[in-house]
Amino acid sequence: xIKVVVDLYGGDFSPEETVKGALLALERDNDLEVVxxxxxxxxxxxxGEKASDSRIEILDAPGVITNDDDPVGAVRFKKDSSLIAxxxxxxxxxxxxxxxxxxxxxxxxxxxxxxxxRIRGVxxxxxxxxxxxxxxxxxxxxxxxGVNTEPKANNLLQFAQMGVGYAKLNGVQNPKVGLLSNxxxxxxxxxxxxxxxxxxxxxxxxxxxxxxxxxxxxxDIDVLVSDGFSGNIALKACEGTALSMFSLxxxxxMKGGIRAKIGYLLLKPVLKKIKHTMDYxxxxxxxxxxxxxxxxxxxxxxxxxxxANAILQVKSLAEKNLPAYIAQEIQ
Amino acid sequence: xIKVVVDLYGGDFSPEETVKGALLALERDNDLEVVxxxxxxxxxxxxGEKASDSRIEILDAPGVITNDDDPVGAVRFKKDSSLIAxxxxxxxxxxxxxxxxxxxxxxxxxxxxxxxxRIRGVxxxxxxxxxxxxxxxxxxxxxxxGVNTEPKANNLLQFAQMGVGYAKLNGVQNPKVGLLSNxxxxxxxxxxxxxxxxxxxxxxxxxxxxxxxxxxxxxDIDVLVSDGFSGNIALKACEGTALSMFSLxxxxxMKGGIRAKIGYLLLKPVLKKIKHTMDYxxxxxxxxxxxxxxxxxxxxxxxxxxxANAILQVKSLAEKNLPAYIAQEIQ
Numbered sequence: 001x002i003k004v005v006v007d008l009y010g011g012d013f014s015p016e017e018t019v020k021g022a023l024l025a026l027e028r029d030n031d032l033e034v035v036x037x038x039x040x041x042x043x044x045x046x047x048g049e050k051a052s053d054s055r056i057e058i059l060d061a062p063g064v065i066t067n068d069d070d071p072v073g074a075v076r077f078k079k080d081s082s083l084i085a086x087x088x089x090x091x092x093x094x095x096x097x098x099x100x101x102x103x104x105x106x107x108x109x110x111x112x113x114x115x116x117x118r119i120r121g122v123x124x125x126x127x128x129x130x131x132x133x134x135x136x137x138x139x140x141x142x143x144x145x146g147v148n149t150e151p152k153a154n155n156l157l158q159f160a161q162m163g164v165g166y167a168k169l170n171g172v173q174n175p176k177v178g179l180l181s182n183x184x185x186x187x188x189x190x191x192x193x194x195x196x197x198x199x200x201x202x203x204x205x206x207x208x209x210x211x212x213x214x215x216x217x218x219x220d221i222d223v224l225v226s227d228g229f230s231g232n233i234a235l236k237a238c239e240g241t242a243l244s245m246f247s248l249x250x251x252x253x254m255k256g257g258i259r260a261k262i263g264y265l266l267l268k269p270v271l272k273k274i275k276h277t278m279d280y281x282x283x284x285x286x287x288x289x290x291x292x293x294x295x296x297x298x299x300x301x302x303x304x305x306x307x308a309n310a311i312l313q314v315k316s317l318a319e320k321n322l323p324a325y326i327a328q329e330i331q
Numbered sequence: 332x333i334k335v336v337v338d339l340y341g342g343d344f345s346p347e348e349t350v351k352g353a354l355l356a357l358e359r360d361n362d363l364e365v366v367x368x369x370x371x372x373x374x375x376x377x378x379g380e381k382a383s384d385s386r387i388e389i390l391d392a393p394g395v396i397t398n399d400d401d402p403v404g405a406v407r408f409k410k411d412s413s414l415i416a417x418x419x420x421x422x423x424x425x426x427x428x429x430x431x432x433x434x435x436x437x438x439x440x441x442x443x444x445x446x447x448x449r450i451r452g453v454x455x456x457x458x459x460x461x462x463x464x465x466x467x468x469x470x471x472x473x474x475x476x477g478v479n480t481e482p483k484a485n486n487l488l489q490f491a492q493m494g495v496g497y498a499k500l501n502g503v504q505n506p507k508v509g510l511l512s513n514x515x516x517x518x519x520x521x522x523x524x525x526x527x528x529x530x531x532x533x534x535x536x537x538x539x540x541x542x543x544x545x546x547x548x549x550x551d552i553d554v555l556v557s558d559g560f561s562g563n564i565a566l567k568a569c570e571g572t573a574l575s576m577f578s579l580x581x582x583x584x585m586k587g588g589i590r591a592k593i594g595y596l597l598l599k600p601v602l603k604k605i606k607h608t609m610d611y612x613x614x615x616x617x618x619x620x621x622x623x624x625x626x627x628x629x630x631x632x633x634x635x636x637x638x639a640n641a642i643l644q645v646k647s648l649a650e651k652n653l654p655a656y657i658a659q660e661i662q
Contacts, residue, residue, distance in 0.1 A: 067516060068516075070518070105514070106514070106516075106519075133575075134575045134578050134579055134582075146513060149513065149520070149521040150521050150522060180564065182477060182480065182559070182560050182563035182564065183436070183437070183563075185398060185399075185437075187401070188437075189480070189560075190480040190481050190560045191481060212567050212571075213563070213564040213565070213566075213567035213568040213571060214567040214568070214570055214571035214574070215571060216568060216571055216572075217571055217572060217575040218571070218575070228513070229513050229520075229521045229561065230560065230561055230564050232513035232514075232544070233511065233513065233544040233561050233564055233565050233568070234544070234564050234565075234568045235544075236543050236544035236545040237544040237545070237547060237564070237565045237568035237569050237572070238568050238569075238571070238572045239545055240543075240544060240545035240546060240547055240548055240549070240569070241547075241548060241568070241569045241572035241573055241576075242572055242576060243545070244464075244465045244548040244549070245572075245573060245576050245605065245609065247465050248465055248605045248608065248609075249601065249602070249605060251465075252601030252602075252604060252605060253598070253601060256598075256600065256601050259597050259600075260597065260598055260600070260601050262594075262597055263593075263594045263595070263596070263597025263598030263599075263601070264594070264598060265594070266590050266591065266593055266594025266597065266598075267584070267587075267591055267594030267595060267597075267598055268594075269587065269590075269591070270580065270583030270584060270587045270591050270594070271580070271583075273583060274576065274579045274580060274583060277579065278576065278579075
């Protein structure tokens, strides 16, 4: 049995979809237990007859942290919130192996960084979502995507090491590491990336140099290192462009008459597969690496299926022992 | 007559496609003259019988600057290169109104910034490409996209002002200005964007706040302000994702059997229109704003049609007097 703590609040469709997602995950995996963090009575009523399931525990934490809350203030003062109570539970209970939230990124990351224990030697935890690439089944880990807006060059080196540990867990041997920059040439970059470039080059990592944002989805690299500000921009620009293109295709089909509609029906399997590939909700959420337990920030817009995926992702990462893979790389 | 200076070297398909592009532009616009910068004899032979066209002047500059050259070094020492000789010609001749290059971004920007005259009051010129959005005919100006990797907050304010001038030239009244950040909330950002946020908020611009990279193509804003490093990443992530999606669609059609192929044929007009919309080569190149003359950096991979578009774009911006629009906004 693996026990995963689930924050029921803070997402766009929580707590209803979060509760549904937890039930879905329990249905899919008999070896899973969940701790649901939210208002006890409301959660019970959402669970209905499932409330008595022995694999479900409810942690009474009625407080909600929203995007409007100051993340650090919330961590200090909203002790009764589902997020903070959940992270505290995770830290205090050895048998709780991981945590999922669809809540405010800022608050989830602040809570995780401030309240949960780091792997020995890790200076700064980092958010590491996995992105699809144009090469079937090949993925790229983008690290950091939002925790550290102003890291130092040695932090970037450590992000690379942690990314490599994560990629190895995913079965990649000798992962190729790239540095996100404003051009592919060695001399490109800002002060931070130029310093990080030197450190990465001197390291024993399989460092392939600067990578332009145009190449993120090319499948050429396994780990793309970045400060959290630029990484966040790269991630969201990719995501936004994919969504924009689907919206343009949909719009074109709507306005394209019967011809376009028949064409769409025939091409639907292809477009659906691409939508599936580009939709990184399908892969669960972004992992916060560098901590002793597995913490995943799922998309705020996650519905039941995405929540279930994220919970099962946490379970799988905990089973495979992600923290051990990370610790291995941190010297 | 408007005279535009064209750098024949440095692009992926230059000088052949650059020369073809210049001829195409001359064909399309009788009110255009060009100065072609390259090796005199070779250029003549590429022009063939057109070499005697009275609207074509050749500036003998056989040197080539490549991506491997150090940009600043090249500007100082490669005086005989098509790029440097071309920019020098532009600065020295009042009747030359603009300049186009498909060459190395770093070198083009360095040459333009170091060798050409700024508009009074402009501290730092900035690269301002125009991106498509999901709303028909609506565009967004992304400024800066690569000149200033580490600007100050007051530079960002000036980028906003210049972007507004450019948007007004494009017919946008009271352009909406956003600040590229790692979240939409007011408090998001790094030290630079937080300072810039305050300056923009205090300014008389129509500032709408922080914009996530997910919203770049949403059509909600007219001018998106950024430092050159993050702007470059945002631009190229959008571009790379669009290209990746077309590559996935193509791949899916190839592997999808007869059904997918018929579907594609029927849906082709829709997909072609989207490809056209997303292909920012179609709009010419990125304008370097803040200078007394119009300088455009066209994509390195530009073929004849893209080169022609960029040349006509320079002509149009010169006719409308872009520098006057910029000067108007700089107080």
